[in-house]
Amino acid sequence: MAEHTFSISELAREFDVTTRTIRFYEDQGLLEPQRAGQRRIYSRRDRVRLMLILRGKRIGLSLLEIRELFDLYDAASNDEPQLREFIRILSRKEQQLQEQLDDIRVVLGEIGQIRSQCEKALGKQAV
Amino acid sequence: MAEHTFSISELAREFDVTTRTIRFYEDQGLLEPQRAGQRRIYSRRDRVRLMLILRGKRIGLSLLEIRELFDLYDAASNDEPQLREFIRILSRKEQQLQEQLDDIRVVLGEIGQIRSQCEKALGKQAV
DNA sequence: ATTGACGTTGACGTAAACGTCAAGTTATTG
DNA sequence: CAATAACTTGACGTTTACGTCAACGTCAAT
Secondary structure, three states: OOOEEEEEHHHHHHHHHHHHHHHHHHHOOOOOOOEEEEEEEEOOHHHHHHHHHHHHHHOOOOHEEEEEEEEHHHHHHOOOOHHHHHHHHHHHHHHHHHHHHHHHHHHHHHHHHHHHHHHHHHHOOOO | OOOOEEEEOOOOOOHHHOHHHHHHHHHHOOOOEEEEEEEEEEHHHHHHHHHHHHHHHHHOOHHHHHHHHHHHHHHHOOOOHHHHHHHHHHHHHHHHHHHHHHHHHHHHHHHHHHHHHHHHHHHOOOO
16 A cells, blocks of 8 residues: 655645644654654645644643653553643643633623723714 | 832733833833833823733734834824725734634644544553 | 656754743831 | 842844845756
8 A cells, every 4th residue: 555655745735834833843852753864854744743733732832741642652552641631731731721721702792892981982973 | 090000010910911021111112101200100091002912912912013012003093095004904904814714723733633543553451 | 868746864943932040129027 | 228029221132933144956948
C-alpha cells in the first residue's frame, strides 16, 4: 500500500502556515519527519501531528505545553497515572476556556447595554 | 463625598499583578491615573479600567486591541459608526472563542476515546 | 548547461508583555 | 533624625513564536 506523503510546502499550503513555522515546530521537538537526503518527508502521522499542534495553539496552549502533551501521550499509552495526568491537564484547559466564555458573555452583555443606550441617545431622529 | 482612591500596590495586590505591570499598562496608554506629586493615584474609574484590561486579556485580546477598544469606546459614545465597529470587533472575538470551544470539545472527545481504550487495555485486572 | 522552483541550514531580527535591577524620592515611624 | 517602606523613572534582559535574509543544494524541464 503506497503511503501518501507530503512535502513541507504542501503542508504549509494546506494549513496556511509558513515552511519556517513547520521547521520551527520540528526544532521544538514537535515533529520528526523522515528525510530523503536533506528533504523532509511528512507522513500522514506527521500531518496529524501538525493538525494537533495547530489545534492546541487555537485552544491557547504554548508549544512547550503541546510538546509535553505529546510526550505524555506517547508515554501514557500503557501507563494509567500518566494518562490521568494527561486528562487532568486538558480538563484544566477546558475550565479555563469556560471562564473565557463567561468573560466574553459579560462583555457582550455590556455591549448590549451600551448599544441600547446609544440608540436611545441617537433617539428617534436618524437611527 | 470622599472619592475612594487606590495606590499602585493596592491595585497590584487586589488583582494579583505586579506594579511593573500596572505602570506598563499606563505606558501603553491604557491607564492615566492622576498624580500627587510623583505618586500615582488611582480612582474607581482607573480600577474599573484595570479590571477591563485583565478581562480583555483573559478573552485573548492583546494590549493593543484593548487600547483600540478603549479609544473606540471613548470616541463612540456619540458616534454610531464607531459604536458599530466596536460591536463588530467584539462579535468577531466571540466567534473566535466559539471556535476555540469547538476545538476543545473535539480534543475532549478524543480524550474520552483514548481513556476508554486505555481502560480496555488495562482490562479487568486492576483499574 | 542553465534556469527556476523548491528545499536546506544557520544566523540574526522582531514584537509582545512583562521581569529585573539601579538609583533616586517621599512618607512614616520609632 | 535616621531607618524603613513605598514609590518613582530609566534602562536593559527575557521568553515565545516565529520572520527574514544569506548562501547553498537538487531536481525537472527547456
